Amino acid sequence: MMSDAARAWIEAQKKTQSLFAIVETGLLSEPARQQFLQSDPSRRPLMLQPEFAELRNYGPWLVDVSHMTLEAFLAHEYFTGCTAMTSWIRTDCPAEKLAAHLSDALLAKNEAGEVLMIRSYAPEVLPMLYARADLSWHAWLFGPLEEWWIPSADAKWQCFKGLNLAQPGKYQPIFLDAKLWTAMEIDPLPYSLTTELEKEAPEVFTSTCHGDRLNQVKVALEAGRDQGLTESEDVSLFASLLLMDREFPANWPMWEKAKERTVGEKLPLGVVMRELSE
Structure with a gap:
């Protein structure tokens, strides 16, 4: 049709x-x-x-x-x-x-x-x-x-x-x-992260449609916020890791400790994850 x-x-x-x-x-x-x-x-x-x-x-x-x-x-x-x-x-x-x-x-x-x-x-x-x-x-x-x-x-x-x-x-x-x-006060984060991932890691997406991809990113960002993350960089990192590995963070035993330090001590998630992975 x-x-x-x-x-x-x-x-x-x-x-x-x-x-x-x-x-x-x-x-x-x-x-x-x-x-x-x-x-x-x-x-x-x-x-x-x-x-x-x-x-x-x-x-x-x-x-x-x-x-x-x-x-x-x-x-x-x-x-x-x-x-x-x-x-x-x-x-x-x-x-x-x-x-x-x-x-x-x-x-x-x-x-x-x-x-x-x-x-x-x-x-x-x-x-x-x-x-x-x-x-x-x-x-x-x-x-x-x-x-x-x-x-x-x-x-x-x-x-x-x-x-x-x-x-x-x-x-x-x-x-x-x-x-x-x-x-029109659109949250720029989903759009910028979608664009970045399309250039650097398009394999994380399950569809070629921009609207579907944007929705995937929005869901992943929301999952990061549900974990208590508030800083844009932290939420973006969490969303990217989740899109690359659907089992994240359940399959990383240090996640609760990382979250506690990031949220409680106001430390960047990327720094905390590096320290805990060493």
């Missing part, structure tokens, strides 16, 4: 619409990132602002994938086994205009008047923005897109519908009201 995403992809190609992927190059392995930057000149960086110049080659890029089948796209070496491919877009908007539009969408203001950079394209952020159709910038943000697809659990896709305007409308700065600001 054909998925909704596959149907949308084929329909876009029949209508000669454009298909674009957003690739966060900093999440590629270093050799793949260098290869990406040196290859197809039709790829466009989204961090166009001068203040992002140093981050540009590590940030999001817009890639035209209209010529590919969905299967070939998903099997591409840049995207398998990592989170670099964050989403794909179906649209009638030309690439140059869409890149400028998505570049503007990297900036937002909060109620304090601060200008912030947001990963508006990211799978964990986009649904929160889409849910706020009551705010004036919503139609601007999603105006030039027919559909914006992000990966979800079980290798499926979640679709966000836009207005499919051939030209982006008048710029409307993204404003984070108190409700949205609170919702």
Whole structure:
């Protein structure tokens, strides 16, 4: 049975619409990132602002994938086994205009008047923005897109519908009201640990889906907190060890002593474990 995403992809190609992927190059392995930057000149960086110049080659890029089948796209070496491919877009908007539009969408203001950079394209952020159709910038943000697809659990896709305007409308700065600001205060630890493990130890994961992997890491981090650990480094170390060895900490006889010293004496878990293992 054909998925909704596959149907949308084929329909876009029949209508000669454009298909674009957003690739966060900093999440590629270093050799793949260098290869990406040196290859197809039709790829466009989204961090166009001068203040992002140093981050540009590590940030999001817009890639035209209209010529590919969905299967070939998903099997591409840049995207398998990592989170670099964050989403794909179906649209009638030309690439140059869409890149400028998505570049503007990297900036937002909060109620304090601060200008912030947001990963508006990211799978964990986009649904929160889409849910706020009551705010004036919503139609601007999603105006030039027919559909914006992000990966979800079980290798499926979640679709966000836009207005499919051939030209982006008048710029409307993204404003984070108190409700949205609170919702977007995302705990960065699961995301950073997932990214690190995908690069250094992808074998710990039981799925290739980013959402599933993120949930695995969240469960492992919660297990560390349930042990009484509070410091981010300690919780991350515990989660990593648990993901690498499902029997941890039950199979390490020094665990209760290590936990007692870490929690009771406020010592780093890594230091305590080294000392007890000598």
